[in-house]
Amino acid sequence: MMQRFTNPRDIYHGKGALEALKGFEGKKAVICVGGGSMKRFGFLDRAKGYLEEAGMEVRIIEGIESDPSVETVMKGAAVMQEFGPDWIVAIGGGSPIDAAKAMWIKYEYPETTFEDMCKIFGLPKLRTKAKFCAVSSTSGTATEVTAFSIITDYQKGIKYPIADFEITPDVAIVDPELAETMPKKLVAHTGMDALTHAIEAYVSTVHSEFTDAPAIRAIEMIQRDLVNSYGEDMTARDNMHTAQCLAGIAFSSGLLGIVHSMAHKTGAVFADQGAHIIHGAANAMYLPKVIAYNAKDPEAKKRYGVIADYMHLAGSTDDEKVAALIAYVRGLNDQLNIPHGIKFYGADSYPTEQGFVPEKVFLERLPSIAANAILDACTGSNPRQPTQEEMEKLLKCCYYDTDVDF
Ligand SMILES: NC(=O)c1ccc[n+]([C@@H]2O[C@H](COP(=O)([O-])OP(=O)(O)OC[C@H]3O[C@@H](n4cnc5c(N)ncnc54)[C@H](O)[C@@H]3O)[C@@H](O)[C@H]2O)c1
Ligand SMILES: [Zn+2]
Numbered sequence: 001m002m003q004r005f006t007n008p009r010d011i012y013h014g015k016g017a018l019e020a021l022k023g024f025e026g027k028k029a030v031i032c033v034g035g036g037s038m039k040r041f042g043f044l045d046r047a048k049g050y051l052e053e054a055g056m057e058v059r060i061i062e063g064i065e066s067d068p069s070v071e072t073v074m075k076g077a078a079v080m081q082e083f084g085p086d087w088i089v090a091i092g093g094g095s096p097i098d099a100a101k102a103m104w105i106k107y108e109y110p111e112t113t114f115e116d117m118c119k120i121f122g123l124p125k126l127r128t129k130a131k132f133c134a135v136s137s138t139s140g141t142a143t144e145v146t147a148f149s150i151i152t153d154y155q156k157g158i159k160y161p162i163a164d165f166e167i168t169p170d171v172a173i174v175d176p177e178l179a180e181t182m183p184k185k186l187v188a189h190t191g192m193d194a195l196t197h198a199i200e201a202y203v204s205t206v207h208s209e210f211t212d213a214p215a216i217r218a219i220e221m222i223q224r225d226l227v228n229s230y231g232e233d234m235t236a237r238d239n240m241h242t243a244q245c246l247a248g249i250a251f252s253s254g255l256l257g258i259v260h261s262m263a264h265k266t267g268a269v270f271a272d273q274g275a276h277i278i279h280g281a282a283n284a285m286y287l288p289k290v291i292a293y294n295a296k297d298p299e300a301k302k303r304y305g306v307i308a309d310y311m312h313l314a315g316s317t318d319d320e321k322v323a324a325l326i327a328y329v330r331g332l333n334d335q336l337n338i339p340h341g342i343k344f345y346g347a348d349s350y351p352t353e354q355g356f357v358p359e360k361v362f363l364e365r366l367p368s369i370a371a372n373a374i375l376d377a378c379t380g381s382n383p384r385q386p387t388q389e390e391m392e393k394l395l396k397c398c399y400y401d402t403d404v405d406f
Helices: 017-023 043-053 070-083 094-108 176-181 184-203 209-230 234-254 258-266 279-294 298-310 318-335 359-375 388-400
Strands: 010-013 028-032 057-061 087-092 131-136 148-153 158-163 171-174
Touching (some): 010 017, 010 234, 028 043, 028 070, 043 057, 043 087, 057 070, 070 094, 087 094, 094 131, 094 148, 094 158, 131 176, 131 234, 158 258, 171 234, 184 209, 184 234, 184 279, 184 298, 184 318, 209 234, 209 298, 209 318, 258 279, 258 388, 279 298, 279 318, 298 318
Parallel strands (some): 028 087, 087 131
Antiparallel strands (some): 148 158
16 A cells, blocks of 8 residues: 655754754744743744845744643734745744644645535645645643644634645754753643654554564654653753654654544543643553453554654563553653553642542543544554443543443
């Protein structure tokens, strides 16, 4: 079967890679940024300066919120339509970069609705007006190299993935200096997001040799560097920026699985209870449960075994290796101060006796969350296709932190 492996035309990496902006050609550039961290640490000014050195007029779209909304996308696209950039440069974490990708679609095709955008691999040709550069400042989503953008519909409380190789950026800048300013909690969450990307891509039903290689290398590096990066070791922090990008290269073409389906459908659905379940933390809690569930598929079990071997975990049979991998991920969560279940997830994301999602609310919403998770774009490439009943059981295990035995 024909498959496709698609990446940005250029990936500039290493310290100082931000300077690559100086070499861009064009008349007008818009820079999309988030809530202020990039401004505070001087990266926004530097980026603007480099683009001006390249002879471009620069406009800034600021204040893109975490887990960006459809409204933010439409507002930003209107600014682009008015300004007419030939470069869109998005700087920050997954949120501003994802929002900028969706703005780009709307800028190129003003008639497009959000519903149109969400048709999987159904986008029209982009780059008729602008090219796209992504500069990542967190070490997790790897959206700088991926064909995805995650936008939240707050009316429905659902995160929708936009998926199409058209939105794979033209240029990715992976400059570890930008990641050095991350607070510890962000290191933990985004790092577990990256590990989940690599593991889900490795067992995905559409994985290939092209995606296996970066996935395995990412897993090895994350095992070596994530806890040290959390402990403020800056060499490890720099390595994590590369590792998460490799994981992105793996999952952009190799796709993901139901850890992400469940994270997308639980992230914003309890926002009315006072908080989000942060994407990376959701993945970290659900990953061990999904490994246990998927390992009932013989092919997936074997592949988890291969991962455990590359990580030099204990075990001689595949069952033992799967158990060791699950134990390893749970141990990581402990070291990174991430709880093991939604019930124990505090509004501040730290483990607590009683988290911000009450049991009653969870159980009321469970059937619809499960139905939505099954419909998520990430479910199709998971090794097992869960029924409604199985998905509800799985989500319950993720809430109470109980063992998966089905
Ligand atoms: N497109 C994809 O392929 C993909 C994959 C996984 C997740 N996502 C999505 O990405 C979003 C999460 O992105 P994220 O985890 O990168 O976080 P984020 O972009 O939401 O940023 C979180 C916070 O960290 C701050 N921040 C960012 N970089 C910083 C730095 N270097 N120093 C200090 N503070 C910094 C931001 O200002 C923000 O307050 C979610 O919406 C998730 O669903 C997308
Ligand atoms: Zn993710």
